[in-house]
Amino acid sequence: MPIKPDYKMILPLTVQNLSFRVGTTIILNDIDFSLEHIGPSLIVGPNGAGKSVLLRLCHGLLRPTSGKILWATEERSRASFDQAMVFQRPILLRRSARANIEHALALRGVPRPDRRIRSMSVLEQTGIMQIATRSARVLSIGEQQLLALARAWSFRPRVLFLDEPTANLDPNYTRLVEEIILKINESGTKIIMTSHDMGQVQRLAKEVVFIYDGCLKEHQLAGDFFSNPKTEAAQYFINGKLVG
Amino acid sequence: MNDLGLSFQVALDLILNMDKDLIQIVSLSLRVTLTAVLFATIVGIPLGAIIAIYKFPGRVVLITLFNALMGLPPVVVGLAVYLLLSRAGPLGEYGILYTPTAMIIAQSVLVLPIIVALTRQTIEEMYIEYREQLQSLGARKFQMIPTLIWDGRFNLVTNVLAGFGRASAEVGAVIIVGGNINHTTRVMTTAIALETSKGQLAMALGLGIILLTVVILINALVLWFRFLALRVQG
Numbered sequence A: 001m002p003i004k005p006d007y008k009m010i011l012p013l014t015v016q017n018l019s020f021r022v023g024t025t026i027i028l029n030d031i032d033f034s035l036e037h038i039g040p041s042l043i044v045g046p047n048g049a050g051k052s053v054l055l056r057l058c059h060g061l062l063r064p065t066s067g068k069i070l071w072a073t074e075e076r077s078r079a080s081f082d083q084a085m086v087f088q089r090p091i092l093l094r095r096s097a098r099a100n101i102e103h104a105l106a107l108r109g110v111p112r113p114d115r116r117i118r119s120m121s122v123l124e125q126t127g128i129m130q131i132a133t134r135s136a137r138v139l140s141i142g143e144q145q146l147l148a149l150a151r152a153w154s155f156r157p158r159v160l161f162l163d164e165p166t167a168n169l170d171p172n173y174t175r176l177v178e179e180i181i182l183k184i185n186e187s188g189t190k191i192i193m194t195s196h197d198m199g200q201v202q203r204l205a206k207e208v209v210f211i212y213d214g215c216l217k218e219h220q221l222a223g224d225f226f227s228n229p230k231t232e233a234a235q236y237f238i239n240g241k242l243v244g
Numbered sequence B: 001m002n003d004l005g006l007s008f009q010v011a012l013d014l015i016l017n018m019d020k021d022l023i024q025i026v027s028l029s030l031r032v033t034l035t036a037v038l039f040a041t042i043v044g045i046p047l048g049a050i051i052a053i054y055k056f057p058g059r060v061v062l063i064t065l066f067n068a069l070m071g072l073p074p075v076v077v078g079l080a081v082y083l084l085l086s087r088a089g090p091l092g093e094y095g096i097l098y099t100p101t102a103m104i105i106a107q108s109v110l111v112l113p114i115i116v117a118l119t120r121q122t123i124e125e126m127y128i129e130y131r132e133q134l135q136s137l138g139a140r141k142f143q144m145i146p147t148l149i150w151d152g153r154f155n156l157v158t159n160v161l162a163g164f165g166r167a168s169a170e171v172g173a174v175i176i177v178g179g180n181i182n183h184t185t186r187v188m189t190t191a192i193a194l195e196t197s198k199g200q201l202a203m204a205l206g207l208g209i210i211l212l213t214v215v216i217l218i219n220a221l222v223l224w225f226r227f228l229a230l231r232v233q234g
Helices: A051-059 A097-107 A112-126 A141-153 A171-186 A198-204 A222-227 A232-238 B002-016 B020-053 B059-069 B074-085 B100-137 B141-151 B153-169 B172-178 B188-197 B201-233
Strands: A013-022 A025-035 A041-044 A066-071 A083-086 A159-163 A190-195 A207-212 A215-221
Touching (some): A013 A051, A025 A051, A025 A207, A051 A083, A051 A159, A051 A190, A083 A141, A097 A112, A097 A141, A097 B100, A097 B141, A141 A171, A171 A190, A171 A198, A190 A198, A198 A222, A222 A232, B020 B153, B020 B201, B074 B100, B100 B141, B153 B201, B172 B188, B188 B201
Parallel strands (some): A041 A190, A159 A190
Antiparallel strands (some): A013 A066, A207 A215
């Protein structure tokens, strides 16, 4: 059974004057952008730029110090059922791979017979059917990340947030994960992902949001970002000369 | 050395002869302790988990209280339960003083704080690690509790064993509310206390060896299952 999100658009995602501070430390400062449903959006920048915090704010795991996050035109206060997120180091439950997906579906109120069908289908689509009955905790890091992707995909989210999903992976698993990300994108889910790997950004991004030092420096289509970066920071970063 | 040798002999004789009194004492000990630990576990694990992840006024006071109560003196618990169950007490009409039920109640009270405090600690540490992921999966706090308990089951089992150790070792509470009545409320620890006071040191030590063996066997059994399960499930 193909996974197709039931489409009622929640995009564009509009971020208005968004700031986030911890004590007196400014993590994000006055960010404004709007993301449409046009293929993967990559939030790019050096380590410590505030990418992960931005993703968590958009997903509803953190509350902004000031500013607004609007879905279509609505404000939402908590992680909503339209969205899913895969973390850099995903937490998998001490159960089998399939039970991890089915338990997550149960948390979202999916009826029991559907859980089995959906978990099998998503394991198949992610190419990890062979690990279905193995305990998630004994899988390799690469398999764990594929399982985390499968679990997020099983929700059929309209928006999927990915926080540096390949940062800990070898080139082989990085390629597998990227293939799945593109598959999820093709199925109609909006991908919003952070990365500091320029090769990966070139392979995946339709548009790039470049963050540096807590500020939004650029928001352009990927081709334009690479061929014609407007800011000095972006030029340095693309050439591998910018450190956080 | 002679005394020790003699006690091993006594212990061995008691076991080999399947001494009826001994079997009765051992089985009552296990029944009282295991039932008390079961009650304390059923109440204590969810309670500890609730304290771990919900924020409410007085939470820190409650945590401090449960931590302090881990060292609750058994005689004080025995006395409190005695006052509760004695004829003049609020639960006196049920007539359960000097019965195994009274001993189970007293030991449940003793074990409960241990299980609550250790569970709170275990689940709180897990919650820090799991919170964002569970929120993202769509879990409400009340759904996180069973998820975290099940995921922490191998650590929680060790906490329950700590409670079991406490219950199986104590004498103060069960002697006050049970009365050490032969064939009715005599358990291993109270029998050891009695034999010691009678000067029957070999018998006392023999019973002590049996008690120790039973406790070690139960711990070994549980930890072995835990080890096997961890190896399969990670």
